[in-house]
Amino acid sequence: MAENTVLVIGGGAAGMMAAGQAAAGGARVFLIEKNDRLGRKLAISGKGRCNITNDKPISDFCACYPGNGRFLQGILHEFDNVRLRSFLAGYGVETKVERGGRVFPVAGEAESVVRALSKFLAAAGVEVKLGQAAEAVIAVGGKVRGVRVAGGRTYPGKAVIVCTGGATYPATGSSGDGYRFAQDLGHRVISPRPALVSLRTAEGWVSELQGLSLRNVAVTLKVDGRAQASDLGEMLFTHFGVSGPLVLTLSRLAGDALRQGKRVKLEVNLKPGLNPEQLDRRLQRDFSQAANKQFKNALNALLPQSLIPVIIRLAGIDPDKVVHQVTRNERRSLAALLQSLPLTVSGTLPLAAAIVTAGGVDVKTIDPKTMASKSVQGLYWAGEVVDVDGVTGGYNLQAAFAMGYRAGRAAGRYAQGSV
Structure with missing residues (x-):
């Protein structure tokens, strides 16, 4: 020795x-x-x-x-x-x-x-x-x-x-x-x-957003319907799912839950700085300023361009509808979607x-x-x-x-x- x-x-x-x-x-x-x-x-x-x-x-x-x-x-x-x-x-x-x-x-x-x-x-x-x-x-x-x-x-x-x-x-x-x-x-x-690993998601529309980075959003991890963790920061859409600092931080819990056979979802709050009432007022103001435009052209100040068609589709609102014809229920459904955009986690990268x-x-x-x-x-x-x-x-x-x-x-x- x-x-x-x-x-x-x-x-x-x-x-x-x-x-x-x-x-x-x-x-x-x-x-x-x-x-x-x-x-x-x-x-x-x-x-x-x-x-x-x-x-x-x-x-x-x-x-x-x-x-x-x-x-x-x-x-x-x-x-x-x-x-x-x-x-x-x-x-x-x-x-x-x-x-x-x-x-x-x-x-x-x-x-x-x-x-x-x-x-x-x-x-x-x-x-x-x-x-x-x-x-x-x-x-x-x-x-x-x-x-x-x-x-x-x-x-x-x-x-x-x-x-x-x-x-x-x-x-x-x-x-x-x-x-x-x-x-x-x-x-x-x-x-x-x-x-710390990127997550795969089941939704087909995610690949349409490949490369889109979102800052100052909040993401909540839910396991079998119950919130387990939430954080504020930056995330990234990829061709297979989501990544970025927020997702990486939540990925350990997500992976452990998936290995236990549990249902794992993410909810993305695109406007975490506003409470529901404030967001509704914001939408009303934006809609008032774009009252005679088609709905698909009224969200440019609210969302990144690539995200707009996805949100419109998920909200179920006719993109060609004139903004002043959007109903109160449609507006409130849109607001709810903006603050709880759902993603189904199907796996992690290896x-x-x-x-x-x-x-x-x-x-x-x-x-x-x-x-x-x-x-x-x-x-x-x-x-x-x-x-x-x-x-x-x-x-x-x-x-x-x-x-x-x-x-x-x-x-x-x-x-x-x-x-």
């Missing part, structure tokens, strides 16, 4: 942070990455802009993780959003806050974050091994001994930190290897499933297309104070491989960095015999 040596499997956000922290504490560190470069998934996150974290108070973060937020409480406080932004600034990445508290690099490039972490690794003396796929974590007598990679080579080490990611975007290297390592070492793995994986190594098998395995000495976990997932808005990367920070420091101390 190589004393003083920490082996980190996976060169993503959690892995790079863990490796650098372990090395900065004095351990010898090897970072083992199957790809030919570090941070491949990180480099494409946030549509290539990298939503690093969120600006809200760290005490409010745990509520933003539907997957085991309480497990993260102390972890997030140790390496919070303020410390993360300060850390990145120290390596040349200044950050800015955008809508919804989302934090991005000022340069608008996810690659700048990868470069900063690479500088951190170099400064700390981490030995990076690219193009080497880990095949197994070697443990004897309940203690870690090293890592075997493809081709048969074994790296001996006193501590191993598994940061292999989830099962999303497998082309970037996140192909679920860590789950296999966990099961081989006797750890329970909660079945992986998509957390796990490989999700942004984040729900499920993973059971947090009950991990000590949150160190990220160490409770059953295998010298084994640590960090990042998306752990059964932790957050909503959209920077929370998942913050969790990955914070878990990597804690695991790296703890594994480094262990490898040097100081714990």
